[in-house]
Amino acid sequence: MTDLLWILSGFLIASVPYSLLIGFIVFRLDIRHFGDGNPGATNVYRATGSKFWYIVAVCLDGFKGLFPVGVAHWIAGLSSWTVTAIGVACVAGHAFSPFLRFNGGKAVAVTGGIWTGLTIMEAPIVLAVLLVYWYKSVAESNWAVVLWLLSFLAYLVLTQRHPEQLAMWLGNFLIVAYRHREGLNKAPTWRPWLPLMRQA
Numbered sequence: 673m674t675d676l677l678w679i680l681s682g683f684l685i686a687s688v689p690y691s692l693l694i695g696f697i698v699f700r701l702d703i704r705h706f707g708d709g710n711p712g713a714t715n716v717y718r719a720t721g722s723k724f725w726y727i728v729a730v731c732l733d734g735f736k737g738l739f740p741v742g743v744a745h746w747i748a749g750l751s752s753w754t755v756t757a758i759g760v761a762c763v764a765g766h767a768f769s770p771f772l773r774f775n776g777g778k779a780v781a782v783t784g785g786i787w788t789g790l791t792i793m794e795a796p797i798v799l800a801v802l803l804v805y806w807y808k809s810v811a812e813s814n815w816a817v818v819l820w821l822l823s824f825l826a827y828l829v830l831t832q833r834h835p836e837q838l839a840m841w842l843g844n845f846l847i848v849a850y851r852h853r854e855g856l857n858k859a860p861t862w863r864p865w866l867p868l869m870r871q872a
Contacts, residue, residue: 675754682740682758686765686782689772690732691716694725711769712777730781737762737785745790752836759786760843767847778851780817783844790837798827808863814852815860821845 692711695703699720704711707718713729716722741759744750750758762782769776780803787795802823806816825841849856 675750675757678740678744678748678750678754679757679761682744683761683765684770685740686736686762687769687771687776688736689769689776690736691729691777692772694729694732695719698725710778711772711775713781714778733766733777733781734785734788736766737782737787738789739785741786741789743789752834753839755790756836756840756843759790759840760847762786763844763847767851776851778817779844779848783821783848786840786844790840795824799824802827811861811863812855812858814855817852818849818856819860821848 689711691713692703694716695701701719703715703719705719707715709715713726713733716729717726720726737759740762741755744758745755763779763786765776766782767776767779768774784796784799787799799820803816803820806820806823807813810816810819821841821844825838825845828837828841
């Protein structure tokens with residue numbers, strides 16, 4: 673029962689739509705009327721043009737994953753499998769928020785948050801490098817995010833992670849891939865700066 677409460681708490685904490693609240697409270701507008709209609713941090717920038725509030729939104733979305741996972745893992749000392757479930761619940765809460773009729777963001781920032789909560793600095797550095805690489809390598813952002821997480825799986829396997837972390841990656845990946853499913857039926861377009869494409 674205690675574990676279930678932790679998991680539910682992670683889901684509910686992550687379901688708070690901070691980016692949407694920033695739009696309403698700070699700018700008196702609905703960010704879902706801009707860009708791709710997504711209630712996430714990227715649309716804060718598209719709707720307002722404010723880099724400051726975009727960064728604030730990204731940090732808040734990341735914190736929604738960092739706080740529940742970090743507290744559960746480092747302070748409460750819960751089992752690895754419970755922490756895994758909390759991490760996946762955080763991603764699910766952000767992507768399928770009950771406050772938004774089970775709609776939500778695309779879960780990129782909260783993904784960084786759950787792995788930061790679990791590994792502190794290691795995973796965020798790897799994720800940041802991989803994200804920049806794929807955004808510069810692939811023209812379609814949806815493909816960039818999917819390839820980002822697939823390459824992160826390769827890192828986890830090469831560094832011989834525990835099954836619990838691989839399970840958290842799987843739940844994380846399935847949710848993020850679903851939220852980025854649009855356009856994945858077409859092959860990605862590689863940018864010409866990619867070394868492999870230059871050689872070709």
